[in-house]
Amino acid sequence: MLSKRLRGKSLMSVNEIPLLFRVVNVVKRMDFIDEITVATTDLIADDPLESAVKDLNVKLFRGDSLNVLNRFTEAADDLDEHDTIVRFTADNPLYSPSISTEVYKKHLDAKADYTHIDGLSHVVPEFFTVAAIREADKLTNSNFDKEHVTPFFRKNTHLFKVLKLPNDFEGLRPDLDPYFTIDTNDQLNAFEAMLSALDYDNKAVHLPQLYQYLDTIKHQPHTDKLRIKLHNTYVGEDYPTYLIAEIGQAHDGSLGILHSYIDAIAETGVDAIKFQTHIAAAESSKHEPFRVNFSYEDKTRFDYWKRMEFTKEQWKEIKSHCDDVGLEFMSSPFSNAAVDLLEEIGVKRYKVGSGEVNNxxxxxxxxxxxxPIIISSGMSSYEELDKTVEFLKRNNADISILQCTTSYPTQPEQYGLNVIGELKERYNVPVGFSDHSAKMETCIAAATLGAEILEFHTTFSRGIFGPDAKSSLTIDELKKMVIAIRNIKKALEHPIDKNDNSKFEALKNIFEKSLSVNKxxxxxxxxxxxxxxxKKPKGYGILASQFNEVIGKKLKRNLKTWEFLNEKDLV
Known part of the structure; x- marks a missing residue:
């Protein structure tokens, strides 16, 4: 019930049927399910689920609001360690019984501890043994793992037998998968429209028919927001600020350091982690000068880019690690060859650096x-940016633009916060801010001014080796900044109506005052x-705001010092 984006969504009506009811009804159609337990929190906000579960005739378990992993363990307390837990989430109401059954068979045949669709699916659940979830609960100390439950399996394949099935298993369409969850009002509306169009609640509708419908509507002009969701992007005024932690070359060519960054960033609450994909021979030459002559190891800039390269298999491992911890993998290409590589790796969108805007x-x-394409505008004039935007729009590209100043570290007089509004008005696309200031307040200010995407360099320490270290936020600073930005977005989504102060009536009676005499x-x-x-409180005498109406009037009776003055005391 405490969804961050859509409060109360578990019992929210979806074409007159509560979302939770839809999920449970689909699960009941799966022959391999022996019993159903709805696991929720012990918070008062989730009390309404208790009566709802009685109507569904299924079990209810209530546990810790933050440690979801432990909630699973305690809910399975009476199960045998070889039993299988099937994890359905209450925001995915269109699970496929047939494909879920096939995945369950694979899980049993492989004698796996944990089975999932690659990248996870909104129409197929996850499967894990009771023994595995108990072991995970004992081993992990990570708040991220405790909240999200299954990433611990995916990043510890040396401890668990993990079966990862391809994302197109049995005809699944990963490109359409984001349509099958409800996490925002916009998704709810689109979902209801789909069910109505297919008369879903009155006849048998199967997954291929849903795919066919989505293939039809996703190309229609009025479905722009849906098309953005197709890439699992929630960018714009109706969505939380999209936060991208830029690692760049902070790893200094070390895979071990890079993977350490992924784990650290996963604990901060950002949406995506971004790298840079360099192929030295395709993007540089021995003639390229150093922007900052920081390296004692590389004779030329070309040598440095060469040292920053990773193989295709290494990039795949990097993306897989990001998937496992719930971060979107992003990487900026600096050559056409890098685009080919990233297509093989599987990116959802492209970020174009400031130096490539005219390329x-x-x-x-x-x-x-x-x-989708996100472009930084750091070194571009409006004349140059106009040409780039015109080119991209002419080619029907989904674009976002980031205000950026190419200066490391950026000083306050260089931020260009005014440009955020100018970009919105000029191009009518989602606009954000790319920061190199190494200060938390810069992105906080940008969020307050309406930036819908924020990108910022991140480092373990500003004292370490590298060209961007001094322009980066530390991990601790990043955690604090994320909380601040999320709070600001929430504040901006809830404007206050100063014409209506009725909700303060009780407080006004306490804080406002009544007239009294001081002698x-x-x-x-x-x-x-x-x-x-x-004197406080209001209501014991004439309102203090009406003092002018009292001056010059005569008293009917004697009044003691500090006694309240009422209308009945005046002639």
Whole structure:
């Protein structure tokens, strides 16, 4: 019930049927399910689920609100360690019984501890043994693992037998999968429209028919927001600020350090982690000078880029690690060859660095992938940016633009926060801010001014080796900044109506004041300004705001010092 994006969604009506009811009803159609338990929190906010579960005739377990992993363990307390737990989530109401059954068979045949669809699926659940979930609960100390439950299996394949099935297993469509969850009002509306169009609640509708419908509507002009969701992107005024932690070359060519960054960033609450994909021979030459002559190891900039390269298999491992910890993998390409590599790895969108905004050869290559594009505007004038935006729009690209100043570290007078609003007005696309200031307040200010995407360099320490270290936020700073930005977004989503203060009525009675006299006054005395004081609470005398109406009036009776003054005391 405490969804961050759609509060109360578990019992929210989806075409007049509560979301939880839809999920449970689908699960009941799966022959391999022996019993159903709804596991929720012990918070008061989830009390309504208790009565709902009685109507569904299934079990209920209530546990820790933050440690979901332990909630699973305790809910399975009476099960045998060889039993299988099937994890359905209450925001995915269209699970496929047939494909789920096939995955369950694979899970049993492989004698796996944990089985999942690669990248996870909104129409197929996850499977794990009771023994595995108990072991995970004992081993992990990570708050991320405790909240998200199954990433611990996926990143510890040396401890658990993990079966990962391809994301197109039995005809699954990973490109359409984001349509099958409900996490925002916009998704809810689109979902209801789909069910209505297919008359879902009155006849048998199977997954291929849903796919066919989505293939039809996703190309229609009025479904722009759906098309963005297709790439699992929630960018814009209706969505949380999208936060991208840029690692760049902070790993200094070390895979071990890079993977350490992934684990650390996963604990901060950002949405994506971004790298840079360099192929030295395709993007540079021995003639390229150093931007910052920081390296004692590399004779030329070309040598440095060469040392920053990773193989295709290494990049696949990097992306897989990001998937496992719930981070979107992003990487900026600096050559057409890098785009080809990233297509093989499987990116959802492209981030174009400031130095590539006028590289129309690269932009053409990226446009052909038909994936969303985020561009930084750091070194571009409006004249240059106009040409780039016109080119991308002409090619029907989904674009976002980040205000950016190419200066390391950026000083306050260089931030260009005013440009955020200018970009929105000029191009009518989602706009964000790319930061190199190494200060938390910069992105906080940008979020307050309406930045919908924030990108920032991150490092373990500003004292370490590398060209961007001094322009980066530390991990601890990043954690604090994320909390601040999420709070600001929430504040911006809830404007206050100053014409209506009815909700403060009780407080006004406490804090506002009534008139009293500050000295003994006899009957017949004429009230003067110097005779009056205002005392809490409101309602025990004439309102303090009405003092002018009292001055010059005569008292009917004697009043003692600090006694409240009422209408009945005046002639």
């Amino acid at each position: 129309f050869l690269l932009l053409e290559k990226i446009v052909r992938t038909k994936k 003994d006054l006899p009957a017949g005395a004429i009230i003067k300004f110097d005779d009056l004081e205002a």
